[in-house]
Amino acid sequence: ENADGKYISPFHDIPLFAGSKEDKEIPAKRSKTTGSEVLFNMIVEVPRWTNAKMEIATEEPLNPIKQDIKKGKLRYVANIFPHKGYIWNYGALPQTWEDPNRTDKTTGCCGDNDPIDVCEIGSKIRSSGEIVQVKVLGALALVDEGETDWKIIAISVDDPEAQKIHGKYFYIDDVKKHKPGYLEATVDWFRSYKVPDGKPENQFAFNGEFKDKDFAVEIIKSTHEYWKALLHKKTDGGTIKCTNVLVSGSPFCCSEEDARSIVQSAPVHMNGDSVPPEVDSWHFYPK
Numbered sequence: 001e002n003a004d005g006k007y008i009s010p011f012h013d014i015p016l017f018a019g020s021k022e023d024k025e026i027p028a029k030r031s032k033t034t035g036s037e038v039l040f041n042m043i044v045e046v047p048r049w050t051n052a053k054m055e056i057a058t059e060e061p062l063n064p065i066k067q068d069i070k071k072g073k074l075r076y077v078a079n080i081f082p083h084k085g086y087i088w089n090y091g092a093l094p095q096t097w098e099d100p101n102r103t104d105k106t107t108g109c110c111g112d113n114d115p116i117d118v119c120e121i122g123s124k125i126r127s128s129g130e131i132v133q134v135k136v137l138g139a140l141a142l143v144d145e146g147e148t149d150w151k152i153i154a155i156s157v158d159d160p161e162a163q164k165i166h167g168k169y170f171y172i173d174d175v176k177k178h179k180p181g182y183l184e185a186t187v188d189w190f191r192s193y194k195v196p197d198g199k200p201e202n203q204f205a206f207n208g209e210f211k212d213k214d215f216a217v218e219i220i221k222s223t224h225e226y227w228k229a230l231l232h233k234k235t236d237g238g239t240i241k242c243t244n245v246l247v248s249g250s251p252f253c254c255s256e257e258d259a260r261s262i263v264q265s266a267p268v269h270m271n272g273d274s275v276p277p278e279v280d281s282w283h284f285y286p287k
Contacts, residue, residue, distance in 0.1 A: 007259040011063035012244035014094040046090040051076040078196035088119040096223035107205040112147040122159035137171040139216035141205035
């Protein structure tokens with residue numbers, strides 16, 4: 001539910017651009033800025049240090065945040081020494097879509113059919129479903145099973161260290177200065193997190209180098225355009241559910257009553273299985 005008590009889609013109805021304080025409308029008419037830069041809304045899916053693979057369910061109406069299931073089992077990421085679960089607040093930018101029918105001209109691979117991912121590197125542990133206003137710092141291009149899977153590096157605008165990261169273009173250099181080892185750990189994490197499941201290491205475009213803020217913002221803007229095409233039926237989204245409440249002009253827009261009916265018809269919430277003990281295991285993997 002949003003602040004007005006309306007049921008909305010976290011994928012489609014939360015604006016990509018963070019609105020100014022004076023503007024209470026969604027989507028916002030004006031973008032909130034710090035100095036000359038635009039801020040974005042991030043939806044937290046996975047709080048830092050946790051293991052459950054929570055994500056926006058793109059193939060369900062109104063796209064609830066749910067734990068992913070594979071082969072009938074709830075999914076968790078492994079702890080690979082020295083990491084514990086996810087090492088950032090992990091989530092997505094709403095109103096973005098990495099189109100699987102488009103080849104990324106910089107990586108040569110198609111999109112992964114999801115909203116663009118965000119690693120928020122602030123000091124506070126966030127909650128699943130929380131909306132955080134972030135400034136973008138850079139991007140890492142993961143190539144996952146032949147698909148481009150961009151990882152946007154960002155920091156909450158209210159984080160005490162956010163103002164320390166202020167270089168004109170090379171915010172990534174400031175991250176290295178103020179959070180030494182964090183970016184290297186990020187590459188290490190994404191390279192090896194599937195290895196305990198018997199899969200090979202993930203690969204990266206650009207030799208695992210981080211692209212700068214301006215490059216990242218352009219990637220975000222392009223995925224926002226792909227999302228617009230999706231929501232206005234100008235491209236085929238396949239099994240993606242585009243039901244929304246607030247996207248003006250979208251043929252998938254439904255009434256508040258329809259949205260409430262969708263939520264109320266969902267299965268009753270139940271306590272799931274207890275967390276398997278192996279989730280707390282620590283895996284040691286040669287570097």
